[in-house]
Amino acid sequence: AQTVTQSQPEMSVQEAETVTLSCTYDTSESDYYLFWYKQPPSRQMILVIRQEAYKQQNATENRFSVNFQKAAKSFSLKISDSQLGDAAMYFCAYRRAQGAQKLVFGQGTRLTINP
Amino acid sequence: ETGVTQSPTHLIKTRGQQVTLRCSSQSGHNTVSWYQQALGQGPQFIFQYYREEENGRGNFPPRFSGLQFPNYSSELNVNALELDDSALYLCASSWRTGASTEAFFGQGTRLTVV
Numbered sequence: 715a716q717t718v719t720q721s722q723p724e725m726s727v728q729e730a731e732t733v734t735l736s737c738t739y740d741t742s743e744s745d746y747y748l749f750w751y752k753q754p755p756s757r758q759m760i761l762v763i764r765q766e767a768y769k770q771q772n773a774t775e776n777r778f779s780v781n782f783q784k785a786a787k788s789f790s791l792k793i794s795d796s797q798l799g800d801a802a803m804y805f806c807a808y809r810r811a812q813g814a815q816k817l818v819f820g821q822g823t824r825l826t827i828n829p
Numbered sequence: 830e831t832g833v834t835q836s837p838t839h840l841i842k843t844r845g846q847q848v849t850l851r852c853s854s855q856s857g858h859n860t861v862s863w864y865q866q867a868l869g870q871g872p873q874f875i876f877q878y879y880r881e882e883e884n885g886r887g888n889f890p891p892r893f894s895g896l897q898f899p900n901y902s903s904e905l906n907v908n909a910l911e912l913d914d915s916a917l918y919l920c921a922s923s924w925r926t927g928a929s930t931e932a933f934f935g936q937g938t939r940l941t942v943v
Contacts (some may be wrong), residue, residue, distance in 0.1 A: 718871075741876050750890075756936060757919075757936050757937045758870075758934055758935065758936045758937070759919065759934035760920070760934075761931055761932075764931070774922050784870050790903065800889060805872075807856050807871075812886065813885065814852025814879075814884050815860060815877060815878060815885075815923055815925060816862070816873070816874045816885055816887070817862070817864075817874065817921075817932065819864075819871030819873075820873070821870060821871050822869075822870070822871050
């Protein structure tokens with residue numbers, strides 16, 4: 715079975731600075747997708763960034779980028795120029811490329827932005 | 830806003846009762862997944878429906894059941910409620926093509942069992 719581990723229950727960063735959230739996963743599959751989701755107090759899961767395992771290039775979306783290390787099964791999220799609106803729970807998630815589109819989530823990291 | 834709506838937003842039920850949660854998927858999406866998120870935890874996959882048929886199930890007992898309708902909306906039914914069923918229930922819809930697709934989530938239903 716696939717598992718996703720986020721070892722940082724809480725992180726904090728000063729506004730405008732950079733923070734990195736860690737995620738490791740375990741799978742025997744070679745083809746899969748990895749995601750970072752943001753869950754603000756409104757509870758709705760919002761997709762931040764997605765990485766296809768077959769792509770070596772790290773995904774980037776504006777201030778958000780990932781460091782995908784396939785051999786190490788590591789998938790960290792870097793947030794640059796942190797803004798107050800970035801404060802939320804962040805979840806790392808895994809999905810197989812084939813079969814049911816089941817997302818396997820980590821336990822989450824609560825990110826606090828200090829003004 | 831994702832276009833995925835869930836109802837009700839909050840619900841209080843008594844242990845042993847039955848509950849039905851509803852989800853309207855985003856227009857054009859044919860796949861709906863349900864997740865249970867206990868307080869302080871990541872969401873756990875309950876099951877998925879594709880074209881009105883169950884298409885994958887997580888480690889949940891049979892008293893968790895679902896339906897998907899021809900318009901791709903969905904229901905989650907839980908029988909014989911237990912205190913541990915108290916959680917946020919999330920619905921996600923997507924378009925299943927076999928390629929990478931994004932799942933869009935609703936705001937969830939907060940279920941409290943007393």
